[in-house]
Amino acid sequence: MSTLFSLGLSQPWVLVLLPILGVALLTLYRRRQRGNEVPVGSLMILSRLQNPRRPETKITPPPRFFFELLLLLLFLLGVGRLYHSEDTKRVAVLIDNSLSMAVVNHRSAFPKSLLAAAVDEAIRTIRDIPSGDRVVLFETSPVLRRVTDSEGHSAVVEAFEKVRAVFARDQLQGAVNDLASQGFDRVYVFSDKYGEGVNPSSTVHSQGVFSSISAAEAANIAIAGIRRVSSVSEARREAVEVEIAAYGKAAGSVELIVEPIGWDGKVNGAPRRANVRLETGRSVWSSVELPVQQDGAGWRVSLAGIQSPDRDWLPEDNQGWIPATKRAQKIGVISPFSLEDLGLQRIPGFEFVRCEKEALGGCLAEVHGLIIHREEVPLPLVEGDAAERALALVMPPNSPLYAPYGSGCSEAKPTWWSPSEEILGYLSLAGITFPQCLSFATPAWGARLIDSTQGTVAFQGRLGRVRLLVTGFDLFPFRGKAQPFSSVFLLNLLKWLRNSSADTSEGDDLAAILAGAENAQWLNGSGASTASGEERRAPAPGLYVISAADGTKEVRAFNFFAQDESEPRVRPYSIPESKKGPSGNQKSEDEEGRRLGTSLAWLLIGLLVLDLLVQGLRIFVGRGKE
Amino acid sequence: MAQIPYELTPDILRQLELYRIESRRAVLGSRQGVHASRKRGHGIEFSDYRKYELGDDPRHIDWGVYARSDRLYVKRSQEDQDLTVLLAVDGSASMRSLTGDAKWERSCDVALAVGYVTLMARDAVICSVLGGAHSPRFAGGRAYSHLLQMLRNATPGGSPDLERELQRALSRVHYPGIALWVSDFMMPIELTRRMALLFRSKNLQVIAVQVLGSRDIVPLQPGDAARCVDSETGAELELAMDDETLAEYRVLLAEHNRNLARILKENEVALVTHSPAEQLSQLLFGSLGAIGLFR
Numbered sequence: 062m063s064t065l066f067s068l069g070l071s072q073p074w075v076l077v078l079l080p081i082l083g084v085a086l087l088t089l090y091r092r093r094q095r096g097n098e099v100p101v102g103s104l105m106i107l108s109r110l111q112n113p114r115r116p117e118t119k120i121t122p123p124p125r126f127f128f129e130l131l132l133l134l135l136f137l138l139g140v141g142r143l144y145h146s147e148d149t150k151r152v153a154v155l156i157d158n159s160l161s162m163a164v165v166n167h168r169s170a171f172p173k174s175l176l177a178a179a180v181d182e183a184i185r186t187i188r189d190i191p192s193g194d195r196v197v198l199f200e201t202s203p204v205l206r207r208v209t210d211s212e213g214h215s216a217v218v219e220a221f222e223k224v225r226a227v228f229a230r231d232q233l234q235g236a237v238n239d240l241a242s243q244g245f246d247r248v249y250v251f252s253d254k255y256g257e258g259v260n261p262s263s264t265v266h267s268q269g270v271f272s273s274i275s276a277a278e279a280a281n282i283a284i285a286g287i288r289r290v291s292s293v294s295e296a297r298r299e300a301v302e303v304e305i306a307a308y309g310k311a312a313g314s315v316e317l318i319v320e321p322i323g324w325d326g327k328v329n330g331a332p333r334r335a336n337v338r339l340e341t342g343r344s345v346w347s348s349v350e351l352p353v354q355q356d357g358a359g360w361r362v363s364l365a366g367i368q369s370p371d372r373d374w375l376p377e378d379n380q381g382w383i384p385a386t387k388r389a390q391k392i393g394v395i396s397p398f399s400l401e402d403l404g405l406q407r408i409p410g411f412e413f414v415r416c417e418k419e420a421l422g423g424c425l426a427e428v429h430g431l432i433i434h435r436e437e438v439p440l441p442l443v444e445g446d447a448a449e450r451a452l453a454l455v456m457p458p459n460s461p462l463y464a465p466y467g468s469g470c471s472e473a474k475p476t477w478w479s480p481s482e483e484i485l486g487y488l489s490l491a492g493i494t495f496p497q498c499l500s501f502a503t504p505a506w507g508a509r510l511i512d513s514t515q516g517t518v519a520f521q522g523r524l525g526r527v528r529l530l531v532t533g534f535d536l537f538p539f540r541g542k543a544q545p546f547s548s549v550f551l552l553n554l555l556k557w558l559r560n561s562s563a564d565t566s567e568g569d570d571l572a573a574i575l576a577g578a579e580n581a582q583w584l585n586g587s588g589a590s591t592a593s594g595e596e597r598r599a600p601a602p603g604l605y606v607i608s609a610a611d612g613t614k615e616v617r618a619f620n621f622f623a624q625d626e627s628e629p630r631v632r633p634y635s636i637p638e639s640k641k642g643p644s645g646n647q648k649s650e651d652e653e654g655r656r657l658g659t660s661l662a663w664l665l666i667g668l669l670v671l672d673l674l675v676q677g678l679r680i681f682v683g684r685g686k687e
Numbered sequence: 688m689a690q691i692p693y694e695l696t697p698d699i700l701r702q703l704e705l706y707r708i709e710s711r712r713a714v715l716g717s718r719q720g721v722h723a724s725r726k727r728g729h730g731i732e733f734s735d736y737r738k739y740e741l742g743d744d745p746r747h748i749d750w751g752v753y754a755r756s757d758r759l760y761v762k763r764s765q766e767d768q769d770l771t772v773l774l775a776v777d778g779s780a781s782m783r784s785l786t787g788d789a790k791w792e793r794s795c796d797v798a799l800a801v802g803y804v805t806l807m808a809r810d811a812v813i814c815s816v817l818g819g820a821h822s823p824r825f826a827g828g829r830a831y832s833h834l835l836q837m838l839r840n841a842t843p844g845g846s847p848d849l850e851r852e853l854q855r856a857l858s859r860v861h862y863p864g865i866a867l868w869v870s871d872f873m874m875p876i877e878l879t880r881r882m883a884l885l886f887r888s889k890n891l892q893v894i895a896v897q898v899l900g901s902r903d904i905v906p907l908q909p910g911d912a913a914r915c916v917d918s919e920t921g922a923e924l925e926l927a928m929d930d931e932t933l934a935e936y937r938v939l940l941a942e943h944n945r946n947l948a949r950i951l952k953e954n955e956v957a958l959v960t961h962s963p964a965e966q967l968s969q970l971l972f973g974s975l976g977a978i979g980l981f982r
Contacts (some may be wrong), residue, residue, distance in 0.1 A: 099913040102781035103873040114927040
């Protein structure tokens with residue numbers, strides 16, 4: 062009996078056909094029993110009968126009727142993909158709602174966003190999930206979040222209306238890892254990313270929606286960075302340097318506009334403009350003088366003159382914000398040496414502070430960039446998202462964390478280069494011979510960085526809003542105070558670190574600040590409004606006037622510059638291996654459905670053959686009697 | 688399905704060779720024959736006298752009359768011409784043999800028998816399956832094989848416009864003669880009347896043979912229940928037959944046949960009713976002889 066209760070249909074709607082087809086079968090039998098069809102020459106005389114007696118309407122279904130009804134039921138169960146499961150499955154539907162999912166393909170006949178396409182695909186998938194399974198909807202951004210409280214199919218379908226693309230990265234790799242480790246029997250991922258490394262036993266099934274768009278034809282223009290710089294002109298006026306990127310096939314000229322924003326959130330002065338010529342696949346830095354304003358909240362930077370939406374598939378990333386008040390730019394340093402020994406204090410424009418590995422959390426909240434020098438990399442950084450670590454350069458020597466491995470390090474060559482990485486603009490490792498070659502066991506993500514899968518040397522990346530640099534400086538031996546390590550290489554590293562601290566915040570950081578704020582007002586260029594709970598959770602670009610509990614106010618700008626999100630291209634991610642084996646109740650209902658469907662098909666064929674034999678025997682016996 | 692045997696055997700054909708078609712009216716033909724023609728000419732049988740006119744053949748002057756009356760009279764005789772027989776066989780679906788009763792085959796046999804007698808007497812036959820093929824004018828004994836082939840190949844079916852089909856058949860008849868009309872006559876009396884009028888318009892002596900199949904006489908046996916389907920229209924009628932219903936049906940059929948006979952009589956059509964259950968020879972040498980078709 063328990064087996065009976067554990068049966069289910071992948072497509073239960075086919076049961077609706079059972080009464081319809083059953084009635085049709087009964088009608089056929091009734092029609093058959095109403096009397097045989099007898100052709101007569103003409104009904105002319107018969108139709109004149111005064112009171113012709115009709116045949117009896119009461120019928121008695123023969124055993125064959127019930128047999129055929131059984132065949133019909135088996136057929137419908139087969140069509141409905143009957144499956145057997147020991148218990149109900151927990152299914153997670155993960156939908157990517159990062160900014161890149163707001164991309165709209167303007168070249169299609171019916172332009173719709175990637176998110177809309179992903180939702181359509183997800184709804185189709187949910188309809189195929191057995192009704193007995195518990196389905197939960199998750200979104201990726203700004204952090205992995207469960208969208209539905211209940212675990213019903215309809216609740217999930219309705220909850221898709223709440224999913225919006227937000228100004229945040231997808232954190233897809235981490236989200237997939239999280240869900241895979243949360244004990245879900247199956248995880249469906251709908252993203253513009255492409256899942257690779259599919260393991261046959263994996264519970265994660267990814268569905269890329271980027272395939273509906275040809276990445277080669279996509280085009281987007283975005284603001285990729287903002288720097289507020291002091292002008293060297295006589296007027297001592299400040300300027301803003303804006304990086305404008307042309308992704309895909311986008312090219313041509315755009316107009317850069319910088320407008321002063323008042324405390325009411327509206328433009329309160331004359332804007333400054335500049336024309337910028339863009340080339341395909343390149344980014345351009347353009348400088349504009351900041352418009353003067355005596356008392357204002359900040360400035361808005363935006364792009365105009367993009368006449369065709371076909372040039373700009375993601376207009377949401379065409380804005381940047383600069384707060385009126387400057388904030389100090391702090392770089393944290395974790396090193397066995399003091400800041401004086403390192404000579405860092407001689408470098409102008411930065412405020413360096415020492416951080417301790419043991420108290421990394423508190424340090425990260427204060428700094429804009431972090432240098433880990435000649436230290437073991439804290440494990441949380443190593444185990445993080447591989448996609449965030451764009452480049453490996455230098456290793457901390459003799460680190461017990463990385464055990465020496467093998468002797469083939471002479472073959473180790475950096476093979477993965479991204480021209481957009483700023484550090485690589487100053488450095489080519491292709492000509493470097495490592496004087497003291499060691500190779501190391503590497504995390505999985507390190508395999509992408511070094512051709513040899515035997516080692517990695519260091520990394521650079523992001524940790525939330527903080528830019529992170531891990532270096533051992535073995536390429537540039539340290540010789541004490543007399544010769545600070547202010548090589549061109551280091552200065553460029555610092556320049557890269559500084560880019561993150563243009564008085565702007567990124568989503569997760571500002572969300573944390575907004576969450577703790579007593580009151581927050583969002584200035585978006587057309588007015589001011591109180592930041593709601595949803596806006597605090599996933600802020601939109603703009604200026605935020607944050608009031609603390611002690612009454613102090615400060616203006617924070619929220620900019621979202623992310624190449625990964627703005628550049629329309631297929632980005633891969635790795636599907637984690639399943640932690641479960643392929644046996645027992647981990648078998649998917651598809652496999653169960655196929656197995657049961659095959660059994661049903663054989664049973665159906667057997668019964669049909671039996672029916673034919675019985676009929677044939679009846680005909681044979683009938684002839685014999687004749 | 689077993690082939691239903693045709694009953695027009697060589698024995699019957701040999702017997703039929705002794706018969707001739709009897710025309711009650713004077714006929715008109717295209718060739719010399721054995722039947723009294725409406726034409727006056729130079730046959731054997733005396734008809735009347737006429738005053739001699741310039742151009743008459745002097746050999747036809749009755750010199751005896753001239754001797755008695757001193758006037759020239761020309762002796763005229765009945766001219767004998769050949770006879771054209773139209774065989775009009777109903778080819779609608781209702782003529783199908785539904786129960787193995789050979790209704791269609793018997794209808795063809797009747798037409799073939801009359802055609803055989805006609806052709807053997809060097810008369811002409813035109814055969815039309817109403818709803819099927821229409822033959823040219825057959826003449827001479829050798830033409831029987833053509834007639835046989837035509838009727839054996841014919842298959843009843845459909846619901847033809849019998850009136851139009853008859854008009855088509857009659858358009859081939861150019862001289863008054865005899866028509867054999869074979870049908871089950873399970874059609875509205877009004878249609879029968881209009882068709883009879885068409886025959887009359889051609890001044891034909893018409894003999895109607897009503898061939899009723901066993902299912903025309905007893906559609907269902909008492910105790911049977913069935914959906915009766917009209918073979919021509921496809922209309923259905925659910926019916927559980929009992930003695931009472933069968934009796935009522937027979938009364939209605941008899942009434943229909945009475946009306947049929949009346950209408951045909953009014954239009955000078957002789958009617959013979961026949962069932963395939965009866966012997967073919969009984970029809971040919973009995974009923975058809977009795978109404979004077981054969982002599």
